[in-house]
Amino acid sequence: MSSSTFSLSDAGAACPGDARPCATSAADLPTEQSGRCSSCAMRNICMPAGLDAQAYARLDEVICTSRRVARGDSLFRAGTPFHSIYAVRVGSFKTVVAHPDGRQQVTRFDLAGDALGLDGIHDDRHTCDAIALEDSVVCIIPFHRLETLCSEVRAMQRHLHKMMSGEIVRESGLMMQLGNMRADERVAAFLLNISQRMKARGYSPTEFNLRMTRDELGSYLGMKLETVSRMFSRFQREALIDARGRLVRILDLERLKAV
Amino acid sequence: MSSSTFSLSDAGAACPGDARPCATSAADLPTEQSGRCSSCAMRNICMPAGLDAQAYARLDEVICTSRRVARGDSLFRAGTPFHSIYAVRVGSFKTVVAHPDGRQQVTRFDLAGDALGLDGIHDDRHTCDAIALEDSVVCIIPFHRLETLCSEVRAMQRHLHKMMSGEIVRESGLMMQLGNMRADERVAAFLLNISQRMKARGYSPTEFNLRMTRDELGSYLGMKLETVSRMFSRFQREALIDARGRLVRILDLERLKAV
DNA sequence: CGGCGCATTGAACTTATTCAAACGATGTGG
DNA sequence: CCACATCGTTTGAATAAGTTCAATGCGCCG
Structure with missing residues (x-):
């Protein structure tokens, strides 16, 4: 479930050599x-x-x-x-x-x-x-x-x-989630995945803003948006997370890992 | 859902140059x-x-x-x-x-x-x-x-x-199946996929022997073996296939495609 | 023949979906 | 600035889909 990737540059930095060969579609x-x-x-x-x-x-x-x-x-x-x-x-x-x-x-x-x-x-x-x-x-x-x-x-x-x-490994992990896990496990795994990726990028691993709707998240996790919402509500009730809409704060990482 | 792959040689042919550099683990x-x-x-x-x-x-x-x-x-x-x-x-x-x-x-x-x-x-x-x-x-x-x-x-x-x-594309197709399709659709899609791959290999696309158990197939398709079995039975009843254990004959490719 | 692994089938049960209603935030126009 | 519409979210109740448990059947190998 790691997220290896490519390249790129600081958004602000200007390109020094404008004459560099630069064909693009x-x-x-x-x-x-x-x-x-x-x-x-x-x-x-x-x-x-x-x-x-x-x-x-x-x-x-x-x-x-x-x-x-x-x-x-x-x-x-x-x-x-x-x-x-x-x-x-x-x-x-x-x-x-x-x-x-x-x-x-x-x-x-x-x-x-x-x-x-x-x-x-x-x-x-x-x-x-x-x-x-x-x-x-x-x-x-x-x-x-x-x-x-x-x-x-x-x-x-x-x-x-x-x-x-x-990417192949990542997808087979996803298949495992979709094929084997219950709704609550999938949502927990998703939150942990985001947490880890935020951490790798130098952001807080316990507090982040999801950019997708419940519907998009449900599509990703193979469930309906209502089910996603219910899982968030349940985790909230059980004090695993504190979610206000798309802003999520993870309160108990360990219990979340324990599904 | 294509199945690109690699290499290899006729099983019978001997390797001509035994002195060729050939390190392996x-x-x-x-x-x-x-x-x-x-x-x-x-x-x-x-x-x-x-x-x-x-x-x-x-x-x-x-x-x-x-x-x-x-x-x-x-x-x-x-x-x-x-x-x-x-x-x-x-x-x-x-x-x-x-x-x-x-x-x-x-x-x-x-x-x-x-x-x-x-x-x-x-x-x-x-x-x-x-x-x-x-x-x-x-x-x-x-x-x-x-x-x-x-x-x-x-x-x-x-x-x-x-x-x-x-392989990445294949897996995202699988994710689609696992995330979005009903049990009957997944089984139908699987049979069609095998059919197509058998055809590409010069075998009959309508009659083949599955090598995996119902349990393994269920694991692949994200459902229980009993559900796989029920879907086979249903397709049989509806005259889409003729299955005797692992030997499958596809009777109506078109209706099978129609899920 | 007997035993084993795999497959099939039924019935009760669990889980997630569907349908429906209501809520909250956000943004627009009067 | 408020009224109202929109979009996304939450929650409940009824329904559907697939699972679980259990029993039976089938084919194969020793």
Whole structure:
């Protein structure tokens, strides 16, 4: 259930070399110059430890643009051609897969530092929608250029593979939740997962603001929004959490782990 | 829900060059020389189209051993060090992830031509058990050597990435099933998936022998074995299938698709 | 033949869903 | 500034879906 990811740069930093080679697809516009991965606040979340200066320089050449996505807008949609993967720099996203009959399921919630779009590699088109849960900024990583970089820098190749494998592991953990756990266990596991990810990002692991609705959360956890709400209410009654709407404070981490 | 995979060779073909560099982990013993990917019956399942002769030659250097796994034995276990990925040449496997509390869930069923072990890349140890459902043979693909090959042959790099991405897509499809579908829909989707995979392998898409128990199938589909059994009985009653134990004949593909 | 593992079926029970109503926050227009 | 509409959330009661428990059946191997 770890959340390995990619790249990116400090949101404020300006891009020093405007003449750097920087092709990106029209669909990714509007774009802007991004800062450097080497100085990015999310570096420790996205990148492997021990990348040397030269590797960072190469990486900065590949990831040269970023894009703003307003709350509710999509970063990409299922069926559209795949060109790039994305790293969340600011904000958060949900990804949604749709069934032909109209049903749909949230399969991910991504925070700053997480990578999106790996599903698109398989047959050169995205298989899901990525929707911003709040006004967000992503780094754009043209995939064919990343592949070139990976064939030249072994540490980057390693990292990409670990990232994709990590996604496979993450999803099989989710399948375990959906297939085996009761509603209360799933909600508890979700809260613990968010807690851990917030902690990894330097935020409080016991107090955070969920960006998704109960409906979106229910979709992710394979239950109805009413059930999610009841579980929150129950945890509140049992003094495991203090939830006021989307603001959650974890009161008893240990008992929450004990399901 | 496609099932992309890797490599391998005809089970019968002998390895011509015994002096070829062929390091493999002790855990992978007992091994034997494998044949060539270039002449493998599963080639079209595992490999990208249009790989040239030189690429196949390189691949044959990487995949030089195979291993027999008796029914019920494990190919690898959760927690053991990761060195290689595997391609099923003969037989079939289930993979099982275990929860600390003892519960476990089947997350995959692999047929000949499918690749196993990609989960282990993430942190250099396997995260699940792979158990043979019948006496089987796998090709062993030392991962660090595959990575080297991928950095040199662009088509192989492409293929590895597509394979991993395909696994991510496959799993999100599963999540959709587990999160959104009713028991009857899941069983129907499973039968259709097997049907399609049998067809891709040149077998009858309407008549096949399931290698797993109702319990294993229930675990995979997030329901109890009794529920699986009831769904089979119901489909039988409605003349969608003709099932005698594990032998399944699909009578009405269209109505089965209609859930 | 007897025993074992797996599968099927029924009936009672548990869990989550559905439907419905009401509440609270937020934002808009009068 | 208040009234009102909207959107998301909470809660209750009835219903449906799947589970649990238990009994029986079937096929295979020793």
